[in-house]
Every structure is written in structure tokens, then in C-alpha cells.
Amino acid sequence: MLLARNITKKFAGVVALNNVNLELHPGKVNAIIGENGAGKSTLMKVLSGVYIDYEGEIIYNNETLRLTGTKDAEAKGIVIIHQELNLVPGLSIAENIFLGRELCTSFGMLDKKEMARQSKKLLEKVKLNADPGTLVADLKVGQQQLVEIAKALYTNASVIIMDEPTSAISDKEVDNLFMIINELRNEGKTIVYISHKLKELFTIADRFVVMRDGCSVESGLMAEMTQDALIRKMTGRAVNGPTSTTVQTFTEPVLRVENIHLKSASRHGAHVLTDISFTLHKGEIVGLYGLMGAGRTELMETLFGLHPKRATGKIFINEKAVQLQSPIQAIRQGIALVPEDRKAHGLMLDQKIKTNISITVLNQLEKWGIVLHNKKETRLSKDYIQRLGIKTHSENNIAGNLSGGNQQKIVLAKWLATNPSILLLDEPTRGIDINARFEIYNLMKKLAEAGMAILLVSSELPEILTASDRVLVMAEGRLTADMPVREATESNVLKYAIQHNITA
Amino acid sequence: MIAIQKNNTINLARLQSLIALLFLCAIIAILSDKFLTMDNGWNVLRQIAVNVCISVGMTLIVLTAGIDLSVGSVLALCGAITAGLLKNGVKVPAADLFIGFTILGALLAGIIAGALLGWFNGFVITKFKVPPFVATLAMLTIARGLTMLWTQGHPISNLGPAFSVIGTGWFLGIPVPVWIAGVVVLLAIFITRQTRLGRYIYAIGGNENAAILSGISINKVKLIVYSIAGALAAVGGIMVTSRLDSAQPNAGTGYELDAIAAVVIGGTSLSGGKGSIGGTVMGAVIIGVLNNGLVLLNVSPFWQQVVKGAVILVAVIIDKGGKKK
Structure with a gap:
């Protein structure tokens, strides 16, 4: 039995786990359930030795366990199989299984025969019909996952943590995976299973732990639970009433998309987005919610012309059909995208605030058709620094030196400078402090009042419910709900975000 | 106060290399009385001119987080093309046609050839996603081979006194190559600081993903930059050919390394987005003075x-140390 008692973990003062208690039973599949950001991943990282500076106690087989790292966890029999698999694609299956613990002959040479023989046995156990010499790069994702499990079995792990194991594999592969999990359970191993897919959990899990806002709120037997009850426990909060009393109606469509499909880049024949249709009106803020991997970001990217080869469907702007084959075309049509990861996709961190803001509109800042108009550029950036309240004493400061919230405002500024009619915001408040958040909400309101149409993607339900006029919900690449915010509550939105899995 | 703060950071880096240069000059001047003479001064500048031209092109490329290993070979090929056209023209036996070239025509042809070779580098890099290191390494060999084919392995010499003005002449008391390099530097400073192209170059090196999302045609910018670098290598090749009054098939061997060295000493980051033409010029001068000093001191x-x-x-370690703070 693996017990966690009063585990608290903070990141730079922010509490990610708050006095979490957990019982993981051997010979059972223990499901960990919760919304995005509930603390599931953090907890698993504590249990598997990724984070070692936490408060509280882990008790394993009646002894206090203080892990010093992932290697230590592995030695104690706890392994984690991440959503992003941890294999070296250029090495064979056997080489991956024995990576870092290679067997040697008495001459100190690699004992390839023995490793191949043992690998073969492990592969049989996980029902992977492949030669141990096969390169991992040549395997499908589902097969690679089985190699990870084989690796865990080789280390004789007794606690196996699986983080979203079915997010990238086919139904047939899921069946196979469940068979293996069943066998492992019968051998008395402790399986920890994290998934958003409720239907799966009811098939495979014995016990559940619900996490919410960094706390463990409830645990028990899966058999005694219903889907609705689980969803209620995940959201927990009292049902939110309508946030705005005035009901506004929006009549002027700005962006209308019809039957958008997006093919998967990695899995042949699969779709990341399936048949998405919706309309965005002038002055309207539409919140788009979905769990991790629902396809929200992909939808934004498609609207911004980033997937010209894989996407199909029709897009109308102001009721005129348009082609969005590149960001350049999207910008010309008045679309702006504030990307999810501002450091990787939004900013040139080493360069001046001014340079970052003006980059999208340099063509409007030229005189005689060639020379940059420095004064105009400075005026533009000063203007936005003031309007958005970017905290800096000069537009010549380096963007990377500012706080997250101010960096986000620079990204907003560079897009507002293009004077867009459609603003796509992907997680605009991620990682920024509460004050900056409210400033951004207020800004959104102001922009909408001025007639901008805003599509807001967020992983945080309260954010969606407070900021939007209408709520769209996605699940597994499909649009599952489109409702006015007054009809949206945390539990019914979450239900739609999970729904597809239940009915599928 | 704001303006002062901004200039401080830039000037500090520049000041550092200036101090290093002055220090270097002082040591050489103490050890050799030939160093601080007018003759030697012009000599050093004339030698530096070629490297400055190439390094300016290299700087633009490095600012986009690329690299160009082919400039030495492109220099040789374009010098040889100019010399060959000037001396022999083009004969088309089938059509019984002969095209002769004026100096201007031959110069233009050489520079256009350089731009095309650079464009081809850019094409391979943007179209087939070949890393710049590999694409230009291939061009290094290809252009050298083409030079051998064009010259049949023999120098093309005796190009006439008018042509040699480019490499050895004087204008208003200053050597012509120094004029050329000066114009190239001023144009490049203008492009990097005062044009949209310049901003896009920095943006691509600073964060290519952000640049794409900002609606910049990064492929177009890269094609332009590699073409400019090729054309500037050709200018260097013409200067070398003119100075020697001869296009040598093995001219420019290893020049790419001198150019990269000038860029790096000048403080431009090899990962792109940070650096300046001014820094590169300083780097080229430091290398030139060092070369000259070592010769004068009989090392x-x-x-x-x-x-x-x-x-x-x-130089690089000092630069790194400065960045850590």
C-alpha cells in the first residue's frame, strides 16, 4: 500500500498541492480524476520522485519514503509512464528497455543476446508482437507505450503510474492495454491511472480519487459511483448562476466557420478536429472550453492559417468566403492570434518592447516606402504601453526582463496594433498574477464594446464563465456544446467537455 | 535617463572591443616602429576591406540564426567569372557568336552570379529545410569545383590596368577597396537599423516561431539575406582578383572562417537575433590588425x-561572461 499524507507542494509561493491525502491499493487500478490544473500531474511527479521538495509524508509498505529522485523511485519500484513517452527513437526496443542498465558479458561487452532474450519475454507479456531489434521510431505510438510498460516490468515495478495512457492510441490498442492492465492488477501491482475519459475509468478502474484545486476531495470505490456524481465532485463548487444580468444579443456575424476538419499530423487517417461549425459575432466574447487535448489550440491555429495542408472546411469573414492559408492572409483578413505560449511563439525576448510591438505593423511605419519612421514607431509603442498599462519606464527595455503579465500585454499590444476585427486569445492569463488577469478581462470587455469579436480559449472554467457572452465546449476534436453563458454552469460545461467519451 | 540607460548597454560592448583594439595597437606599436605609418595603415585597411565585405553578408545571415560556409568558394568563382568574361568573353561556337564584356558588364555578371549562388543556398535551406551549415557546406565544394572547371585550374591573369583600379587604385586619397567596403558597411547599417527587412532579420533570429505568427514571410527574408551574402562575396572576389590582377582558382580558401571570426568577435550571437554590423566591422579590424602585427613582428x-x-x-569567452550577468 502506498499512502500519501498531507502532501503540500508550492511553486514560487503558489500552492499546487494542498494537504493531499491519498491511498493507493495494491492489486487495484486507482483512478485519479480532476479538471485541468487540479494537481494530478504534480501529485504524480511527487510520487515518482520528479519533485523532491514537498511537505508531508509518503508511506510505502509501512515505511516512510523520502525519494531523492526518479532513479531512486525506480529502485523502490515506482515508475511513471508519461503522456509524452520517454523513449529514444533511434534505438531498438531492447536497447530502450535496457537503457542505463545494460547487461554485460564477463568480458565487459554488451550481452546483446541475453538482452534480446529477456526483451522478447517482456514483449510477450505486454502482447507486443515485434522483434526486440526493431527501432522504436518504426513503432506506432500505441506500441511504443507497450515498450514503456515492458521497461517498467523489467525494473520489477510494483507501482505503475500511467498518465493519460489512451490519449494517443486507437480503440483496439486501448483494448489491448486494458488486458495488460488487468493482468498486472491480478499480479498484485498497484496501478495508478490518470485519465479524462470517464467511460474508460468505469471500465478499468477499481477505486477513484477526485482532486480539485490542489486538494484530494473524495475517494472510494468506482462501482459505487455514477458519472454525474463524479462530475459534480470534480467541479465541487456551488452551481454558478448567470454572471451578467443583462442579456445581450449579438446579431452581426464577423467570423463564421463551417465543417472544419483537421487531419492529424502524426496519425494517418485520424482527425484532430472533426466537423467544427460556429459563428462569432461583432462585439461578442465567446469562451471556448475543453480538456487537455480537446483540440482548442489546433482550432485557433487553423483559423490563423497555420495548417493550410491539413485543414478543410469553409471560413467566412463578414459573410464573405475567405482562404486562410497562412498567418499573412489571416492578418490581412483582420484576425489576430495571441498564442498559448508567449515565450515560444509570442515574443522576441531578447529584443526591445518597441521592436516587439511594432513587428506586426512595420509596413505602416515606413516613409518613402523604405525607411522606418522611428518617431512613429516610438509613438505607437508608447501609446500601447500607456493604454494597456505595461509596467516599464521605457519602450526600449528588453521584453524578456518584464513580468509574465507585462509580457502578455506586449503580445496583446502587437496584435491590437494590427487593428483586428477578430481576436483569438489562447490562454491569455496563463501564468500571470491576479491583477494582470483582471486588467486583461477589462481590456477584453472594452475591446468587445468597441466591436471586436473575441474567441477566448481557456483551461479555467471560472475564467470562461466570467469573461464570455457565450460558451463553446470541445471534446476530442468535436464541438459538443454552444450555449449562452447564462445557461452555462461549471458542471454542465464539464459534462459536455467529457460527454463525448461517455457516448462514444 | 531612459536614453542613457539604453545607450549604456550597447556602448559597453562596443567600448570593450574598442579598448581591446587600442590595446592591441599599442602593443604592436611599441614592438614595431613600422606599424604606425601611413603606408602600413592603408595597407591594413586595404587587406581588411575584403573580409569586411564578406563579414557583413555573414552578419546578416548569422542574425537570422544561419551560417554560410560557402563564401570563400563563391568569392573565388565570382572573381574568376568576372576575370574570364573580361578577358575572353563568351563564345558560342554553334551560333558562331562572340559576346565581349566591358569592365562594368563583367563586374555586374560576377555580382549577379554571386547573388544567384547565395539565392540557391537560401532556396535549399527554405524549400528543403536543409540546415544552413549543411547546405552551404555543399555549396562550398560545388562552387570550388565550378571555379576549377571555369578556370581549368589555371589563373586568369593580365586583366588590364583599368580593372586593377578596383583593387589597387586611390580615390580622394583613400584606397578604392576601402571606399567599397565603406559603402557596403553603410548600406548594411542602414538596412539593419532603418528598414523593415532589417527588423525581420532580427525577428527571425530572435524567435522564428513568433516571426511566422507575426506574418513575416521568413522564407522570402532568408532568400534575400543569402542572396545579399553571395553578392557581397562576389564583390570581395572582384577586389581580390583586381588586386592580384589575376583570378586564382584557389582564392578565398578559408575566408569563411575569417568572416565568422569577425562576426563572433564583433559580438553577434551565433544563435541569431543579437549583434550588429558595427560590431562585425570592429571584429574584422581586430583580426586585420592582428594579422598585420604578427607579420610585422616576424612571428x-x-x-x-x-x-x-x-x-x-x-573574445567569445569575455562575451559570454558579460551575458551571464
Whole structure:
């Protein structure tokens, strides 16, 4: 039995786990359930030795366990199989299984025969019909996952943590995976299973732990639970009433998309987005919610012309059909995208605030058709620094030196400078402090009042419910709900975000 | 106060290399009385001119987080093309046609050839996603081979007094190559600081993903930049050919390394997005003075290379140390 008692973990003062208690039973599949950001991943990282500076106690087989790292966890029999698999694609299956613990002959040479023989046995156990010499790069994702499990079995792990194991594999592969999990359970191993897919959990899990806002709120037997009850426990909060009393109606469509499909880049024949249709009106803020991997970001990217080869469907702007084959075309049509990861996709961190803001509109800042108009550029950036309240004493400061919230405002500024009619915001408040958040909400309101149409993607339900006029919900690449915010509550939105899995 | 703060950071880096340069000059001047003479001064500048031209192109490329290893070979090929056209023209036996070239025509042809070779580098890099290191390494060999084919392995010499003005002439008391390099530098400073192209170059090196999302045609910018670098290598090749009054098939061997060294000593980051033309010019001057000083001091050529390498290392390490803070 693996017990966690009063585990608290903070990141730079922010509490990610708050006095979490957990019982993981051997010979059972223990499901960990919760919304995005509930603390599931953090907890698993504590249990598997990724984070070692936490408060509280882990008790394993009646002894206090203080892990010093992932290697230590592995030695104690706890392994984690991440959503992003941890294999070296250029090495064979056997080489991956024995990576870092290679067997040697008495001459100190690699004992390839023995490793191949043992690998073969492990592969049989996980029902992977492949030669141990096969390169991992040549395997499908589902097969690679089985190699990870084989690796865990080789280390004789007794606690196996699986983080979203079915997010990238086919139904047939899921069946196979469940068979293996069943066998492992019968051998008395402790399986920890994290998934958003409720239907799966009811098939495979014995016990559940619900996490919410960094706390463990409830645990028990899966058999005694219903889907609705689980969803209620995940959201927990009292049902939110309508946030705005005035009901506004929006009549002027700005962006209308019809039957958008997006093919998967990695899995042949699969779709990341399936048949998405919706309309965005002038002055309207539409919140788009979905769990991790629902396809929200992909939808934004498609609207911004980033997937010209894989996407199909029709897009109308102001009721005129348009082609969005590149960001350049999207910008010309008045679309702006504030990307999810501002450091990787939004900013040139080493360069001046001014340079970052003006980059999208340099063509409007030229005189005689060639020379940059420095004064105009400075005026533009000063203007936005003031309007958005970017905290800096000069537009010549380096963007990377500012706080997250101010960096986000620079990204907003560079897009507002293009004077867009459609603003796509992907997680605009991620990682920024509460004050900056409210400033951004207020800004959104102001922009909408001025007639901008805003599509807001967020992983945080309260954010969606407070900021939007209408709520769209996605699940597994499909649009599952489109409702006015007054009809949206945390539990019914979450239900739609999970729904597809239940009915599928 | 704001303006002062901004200039401080830039000037500090520039000041550092200026101090290093002055220090270097002082040491050489103490050890050799030939160093601080007008003749030697012009000589050094004339020698530097070629490297400055190439390094300016290299700087633009490095700012986009690329690299160009082919400039030395492109220099040789374009010098040879200019010399060959000037001297022999083009004969098309099938059509019984002969096209002769004026100096201007031959110069233009050489520079256009350079731009096309650079464009081809850019094409391979943007179209087939070949890393710049590999694409230009291939061009290094291809262009050298083409030079051998064009010249049949023999120098093309005796190009006439008018052509030699480019490499050896004087204008208003200043050597012509120095004028050329000066114009190239001023144009490049203008492009990097005052044009949209310049901003896009920095943006691509600073964060290519952000640049794409900002609606910049990064492929177009890269094609332009590699073409400019090729054209500037051709300008260098013409200067070398003119100075020697001869296009040597093995001219420019290893020049790409001198250019990269100038860029790096000048403080431009090899990962792109940070640096300046001014820094590169300073880097080229430091290398030129060092070369000249080592010769004047009768240091053996073997030791010269060791010292040059050591200076590059020290410059980069100091630069890194400054960034950590």
C-alpha cells in the first residue's frame, strides 16, 4: 500500500498541492480524476520522485519514503509512464528497455543476446508482437507505450503510474492495454491511472480519487459511483448562476466557420478536429472550453492559417468566403492570434518592447516606402504601453526582463496594433498574477464594446464563465456544446467537455 | 535617463572591443616602429576591406540564426567569372557568336552570379529545410569545383590596368577597396537599423516561431539575406582578383572562417537575433590588425594561427561572461 499524507507542494509561493491525502491499493487500478490544473500531474511527479521538495509524508509498505529522485523511485519500484513517452527513437526496443542498465558479458561487452532474450519475454507479456531489434521510431505510438510498460516490468515495478495512457492510441490498442492492465492488477501491482475519459475509468478502474484545486476531495470505490456524481465532485463548487444580468444579443456575424476538419499530423487517417461549425459575432466574447487535448489550440491555429495542408472546411469573414492559408492572409483578413505560449511563439525576448510591438505593423511605419519612421514607431509603442498599462519606464527595455503579465500585454499590444476585427486569445492569463488577469478581462470587455469579436480559449472554467457572452465546449476534436453563458454552469460545461467519451 | 540607460548597454560592448583594439595597437606599436605609418595603415585597411565585405553578408545571415560556409568558394568563382568574361568573353561556337564584356558588364555578371549562388543556398535551406551549415557546406565544394572547371585550374591573369583600379587604385586619397567596403558597411547599417527587412532579420533570429505568427514571410527574408551574402562575396572576389590582377582558382580558401571570426568577435550571437554590423566591422579590424602585427613582428606563420585562434576564444569567452550577468 502506498499512502500519501498531507502532501503540500508550492511553486514560487503558489500552492499546487494542498494537504493531499491519498491511498493507493495494491492489486487495484486507482483512478485519479480532476479538471485541468487540479494537481494530478504534480501529485504524480511527487510520487515518482520528479519533485523532491514537498511537505508531508509518503508511506510505502509501512515505511516512510523520502525519494531523492526518479532513479531512486525506480529502485523502490515506482515508475511513471508519461503522456509524452520517454523513449529514444533511434534505438531498438531492447536497447530502450535496457537503457542505463545494460547487461554485460564477463568480458565487459554488451550481452546483446541475453538482452534480446529477456526483451522478447517482456514483449510477450505486454502482447507486443515485434522483434526486440526493431527501432522504436518504426513503432506506432500505441506500441511504443507497450515498450514503456515492458521497461517498467523489467525494473520489477510494483507501482505503475500511467498518465493519460489512451490519449494517443486507437480503440483496439486501448483494448489491448486494458488486458495488460488487468493482468498486472491480478499480479498484485498497484496501478495508478490518470485519465479524462470517464467511460474508460468505469471500465478499468477499481477505486477513484477526485482532486480539485490542489486538494484530494473524495475517494472510494468506482462501482459505487455514477458519472454525474463524479462530475459534480470534480467541479465541487456551488452551481454558478448567470454572471451578467443583462442579456445581450449579438446579431452581426464577423467570423463564421463551417465543417472544419483537421487531419492529424502524426496519425494517418485520424482527425484532430472533426466537423467544427460556429459563428462569432461583432462585439461578442465567446469562451471556448475543453480538456487537455480537446483540440482548442489546433482550432485557433487553423483559423490563423497555420495548417493550410491539413485543414478543410469553409471560413467566412463578414459573410464573405475567405482562404486562410497562412498567418499573412489571416492578418490581412483582420484576425489576430495571441498564442498559448508567449515565450515560444509570442515574443522576441531578447529584443526591445518597441521592436516587439511594432513587428506586426512595420509596413505602416515606413516613409518613402523604405525607411522606418522611428518617431512613429516610438509613438505607437508608447501609446500601447500607456493604454494597456505595461509596467516599464521605457519602450526600449528588453521584453524578456518584464513580468509574465507585462509580457502578455506586449503580445496583446502587437496584435491590437494590427487593428483586428477578430481576436483569438489562447490562454491569455496563463501564468500571470491576479491583477494582470483582471486588467486583461477589462481590456477584453472594452475591446468587445468597441466591436471586436473575441474567441477566448481557456483551461479555467471560472475564467470562461466570467469573461464570455457565450460558451463553446470541445471534446476530442468535436464541438459538443454552444450555449449562452447564462445557461452555462461549471458542471454542465464539464459534462459536455467529457460527454463525448461517455457516448462514444 | 531612459536614453542613457539604453545607450549604456550597447556602448559597453562596443567600448570593450574598442579598448581591446587600442590595446592591441599599442602593443604592436611599441614592438614595431613600422606599424604606425601611413603606408602600413592603408595597407591594413586595404587587406581588411575584403573580409569586411564578406563579414557583413555573414552578419546578416548569422542574425537570422544561419551560417554560410560557402563564401570563400563563391568569392573565388565570382572573381574568376568576372576575370574570364573580361578577358575572353563568351563564345558560342554553334551560333558562331562572340559576346565581349566591358569592365562594368563583367563586374555586374560576377555580382549577379554571386547573388544567384547565395539565392540557391537560401532556396535549399527554405524549400528543403536543409540546415544552413549543411547546405552551404555543399555549396562550398560545388562552387570550388565550378571555379576549377571555369578556370581549368589555371589563373586568369593580365586583366588590364583599368580593372586593377578596383583593387589597387586611390580615390580622394583613400584606397578604392576601402571606399567599397565603406559603402557596403553603410548600406548594411542602414538596412539593419532603418528598414523593415532589417527588423525581420532580427525577428527571425530572435524567435522564428513568433516571426511566422507575426506574418513575416521568413522564407522570402532568408532568400534575400543569402542572396545579399553571395553578392557581397562576389564583390570581395572582384577586389581580390583586381588586386592580384589575376583570378586564382584557389582564392578565398578559408575566408569563411575569417568572416565568422569577425562576426563572433564583433559580438553577434551565433544563435541569431543579437549583434550588429558595427560590431562585425570592429571584429574584422581586430583580426586585420592582428594579422598585420604578427607579420610585422616576424612571428612565424605557424604561431600566427595559434594566436589568432586564441584571440577568437578569448573574445567569445569575455562575451559570454558579460551575458551571464
